[in-house]
Amino acid sequence: MIEVIDLHKRFGEHEVLKGVSLGVDAGEVVCLIGPSGSGKSTALRCINGLESYEGGEVRVLGERVDRHSSNIHRLRSRVGMVFQRFNLFPHRSALENVMEGPLYVKREAPDVARRDALALLDKVGLAHKAEAWPAQLSGGQQQRVAIARALAMKPDAMLFDEPTSALDPELVGEVLAVMRALAGEGMTMIVVTHEMGFAREVADRVCFLHGGSIVEQGPAAQLLTAPQQARTQDFLRRVLRPGT
Amino acid sequence: MSGASKFVEHAIEFLPILLQGAFVTVQVTVLSFALSSVIGLVFALMKLSHWRPVALTAGTLVNVIRGLPIIVQLFYIYFVLPDIGVQFSAFQAGVIGLGIAYSAYQAENFRAGIEAVDHGQMEAAQAIGMRMPLIMRRVILPQAFRIALPPYGNTLVMMLKDSSLVSTITVAEMTRAGQLIASSTFQNMTVYTLVALLYLLMSLPLVYGLRRLEARLGARRPR
Numbered sequence: 001m002i003e004v005i006d007l008h009k010r011f012g013e014h015e016v017l018k019g020v021s022l023g024v025d026a027g028e029v030v031c032l033i034g035p036s037g038s039g040k041s042t043a044l045r046c047i048n049g050l051e052s053y054e055g056g057e058v059r060v061l062g063e064r065v066d067r068h069s070s071n072i073h074r075l076r077s078r079v080g081m082v083f084q085r086f087n088l089f090p091h092r093s094a095l096e097n098v099m100e101g102p103l104y105v106k107r108e109a110p111d112v113a114r115r116d117a118l119a120l121l122d123k124v125g126l127a128h129k130a131e132a133w134p135a136q137l138s139g140g141q142q143q144r145v146a147i148a149r150a151l152a153m154k155p156d157a158m159l160f161d162e163p164t165s166a167l168d169p170e171l172v173g174e175v176l177a178v179m180r181a182l183a184g185e186g187m188t189m190i191v192v193t194h195e196m197g198f199a200r201e202v203a204d205r206v207c208f209l210h211g212g213s214i215v216e217q218g219p220a221a222q223l224l225t226a227p228q229q230a231r232t233q234d235f236l237r238r239v240l241r242p243g244t
Numbered sequence: 245m246s247g248a249s250k251f252v253e254h255a256i257e258f259l260p261i262l263l264q265g266a267f268v269t270v271q272v273t274v275l276s277f278a279l280s281s282v283i284g285l286v287f288a289l290m291k292l293s294h295w296r297p298v299a300l301t302a303g304t305l306v307n308v309i310r311g312l313p314i315i316v317q318l319f320y321i322y323f324v325l326p327d328i329g330v331q332f333s334a335f336q337a338g339v340i341g342l343g344i345a346y347s348a349y350q351a352e353n354f355r356a357g358i359e360a361v362d363h364g365q366m367e368a369a370q371a372i373g374m375r376m377p378l379i380m381r382r383v384i385l386p387q388a389f390r391i392a393l394p395p396y397g398n399t400l401v402m403m404l405k406d407s408s409l410v411s412t413i414t415v416a417e418m419t420r421a422g423q424l425i426a427s428s429t430f431q432n433m434t435v436y437t438l439v440a441l442l443y444l445l446m447s448l449p450l451v452y453g454l455r456r457l458e459a460r461l462g463a464r465r466p467r
Contacts, residue, residue, distance in 0.1 A: 050367055077373025087368035091386050101372035104382060146368075153372055 001026045001061060001157060001188055002047060002079075008055030009042055016042045018212040019056065024157070029189045031199040031220070034209035035235060040192045043209070044159050047190065048079045061156060077105055080150030084162040086142040088134040094121060094145045095130040101153045113152075120148040124178050140171030144178055157188035164195060196239060200224050208232045254434045258425050262435075265421030266442055272338055272407040272417055277400055279343030284350025289380070291355055302351070309348040314409050317341050322413040338410030338417075342403065349399055357392030358384055390461050397454035404447055418442060 002024040009017040016039045024030050032040040045051040046058055049067035058065040060075050088097050098117035102108040108116075121127050124144035126137075134142055143163055150158060160179065164172040176198050183189055183202045193199060199206050200220050207217040208227070216229045227233045290302030309317070322337040332340065361384050369379040389396075411420035422439040426432050 048371060050370065073373045073375050076371055081368075081371035083364060083368065083371075085364055087362070087364035089365065089368070089383055089387075091390070100382065101374075104378055105373045149368075149372065 003059040006056035009053040027186045029183045031203040031206045032192045038209040039212040040209045080155035080158040082160045086146045098148045139167045140174045160191040265418035268417040273404045275339045276342035280346035283347035287351035288354035306348045314345040334415045338415045353395045357388035360391045361387045
């Protein structure tokens with residue numbers, strides 16, 4: 001469903017991605033892990049054309065992703081994206097945030113869009129907050145609304161860019177629970193995360209990025225418990241046992 | 245006491261003419277404010293364009309407009325353009341001249357507002373498949389407007405006062421009406437005191453109203 005082939009990307013002199021290749025099948029959940037600056041967020045952002053790239057190719061549902069091509073808007077509406085900092089529209093209520101895409105991109109009838117949006121808010125446990133402004137919601141609630149907003153487009157896949165990194169620790173669980181449920185329904189997901197517990201439990205596959213390349217990938221249990229590469233071992237040791 | 249009663253007597257005599265002028269002042273202000281908003285928004289969007297020639301054109305135009313005295317722009321439109329066959333009434337020339345002159349400042353208001361909107365908003369909108377015009381209309385501009393409201397309102401107040409400049413091209417707004425009365429009656433003190441009071445009567449409620457509007461928008465949609 002999503003193919004990344006030998007992806008190269010540079011910011012000025014700095015080469016962020018040095019030939020990343022990754023294939024994700026329908027229904028698969030893939031976690032990208034790695035130290036900051038390893039290129040995992042950049043790779044994710046290339047998949048829905050928020051970043052351009054210089055070499056290689058990204059294909060979604062068989063179509064080439066190019067942020068300057070005319071099909072990019074349609075492709076983006078097929079791939080949901082959840083951001084580290086939620087990025088809810090602050091001038092619209094939770095419900096309006098979720099309805100925005102269906103109403104104005106898909107041009108659905110207002111009553112249909114409203115009904116579906118309420119169902120999605122209910123699904124993320126926030127039906128009672130439909131009329132709230134984003135600023136009145138906690139970080140965890142905002143992120144759940146953001147997930148509902150992405151799901152409202154009925155995407156074929158979901159991309160998560162460190163969805164819990166900006167949250168207070170006690171709010172991480174509620175967001176992961178929603179993501180876990182989504183994975184359980186068979187949603188195709190690529191998740192950039194530092195939550196190793198979530199990766200181990202939910203991911204079909206984990207990819208470890210370092211210095212702009214995928215150093216190692218494999219089934220979650222195997223990569224997280226018995227990594228083969230020294231850099232993976234080193235990273236996991238530091239993440240799983242901070243302070244050592 | 246006779247000074248005061250004289251003032252009242254003259255005031256009653258002059259007020260109807262001054263009020264007619266005030267009505268023209270309001271018309272000039274509202275129309276040229278609307279015009280400057282439209283042109284200013286176009287300039288702002290052009291300046292933010294990724295297409296360099298467009299951004300450069302807008303930047304140059306804005307600088308030229310900003311570099312010219314408003315009176316010179318008004319004279320040019322009213323006295324020079326007829327020579328090349330473009331004729332406007334004094335009122336039209338005044339509105340167009342003020343509108344263009346102020347569009348440069350409006351462009352800066354809007355550009356600053358648009359740039360102050362968090363970049364994540366753009367990405368979030370793109371991520372649900374929105375195209376640029378829709379993103380501007382639904383996501384960026386509503387937030388930019390709230391950010392730009394204080395300088396935008398300030399511009400309106402400045403325009404109310406600067407509308408007196410169109411008196412120089414014979415538009416019979418309030419300042420011009422005052423001048424005409426003063427030069428025929430020599431009641432300078434009475435006339436210009438009245439004119440000043442009438443300007444305050446219009447600008448102070450405007451300032452107050454704008455502050456209320458800012459507070460309301462801020463309270464209803466907190467960040």
